[in-house]
Amino acid sequence: MSLKPLVTIRSVLLSDLPVFFQHQQDSQANYMAAFTAPNPADLSAFNAHWQSIMNDPTVITRTILADNHVAGNMVSFVTLGEREVGYWLGREFWGRGVATAALTAFLHQLTTRPLYARAASDNHASIRVLEKCGFTRIGTSMAFAEARGMEIEEVIMQLTAPST
């Protein structure tokens, strides 16, 4: 993969799921994301989750490609009437602008505003990605983080303006 890979997004194919499952095994990524699956190694729970979200018309899922390699995924779902976005990349793709480029592309397809995102308050990389895409902090809340086995603070981010 090049230093600044070409980033595109497309619909999720079933053949992408084993790659996402591999990404979910990364303990550093789980710590960062914090609000994760209770047991990331549980393949049947992973498959049931993806089957359920891919069959849910209110959930929008995308595969992120970097130089045509499956780099991760992006998901948008509705919680308590508010549409949120989340994402996860394989470690080998971090630090090259892939998440920022993928979210920028996604925000052209997903035009609901306001749009929300939540990140652990110490997930500076994710918060930075959101800020670069125009999200601003509107508050914090406490929530149970499976990956840390405790309640932690999360930042609530909001995007109001149309994507540029």
Ligand SMILES: CC(C)(COP(=O)(O)OP(=O)(O)OC[C@H]1O[C@@H](n2cnc3c(N)ncnc32)[C@H](O)[C@@H]1OP(=O)(O)O)[C@@H](O)C(=O)NCCC(=O)NCCS
């Ligand atoms: C968070 C994540 C998506 C970031 O992906 P990425 O492709 O590396 O992000 P980008 O390269 O587009 O941008 C990262 C930005 O954060 C900055 N950054 C990275 N690590 C940082 C840190 N520890 N502190 C502050 N800023 C940091 C980068 O410098 C960059 O900002 P810049 O362009 O102004 O220099 C990726 O690390 C990941 O998938 N992590 C595991 C899952 C996760 O946390 N998902 C989000 C849940 S809310």
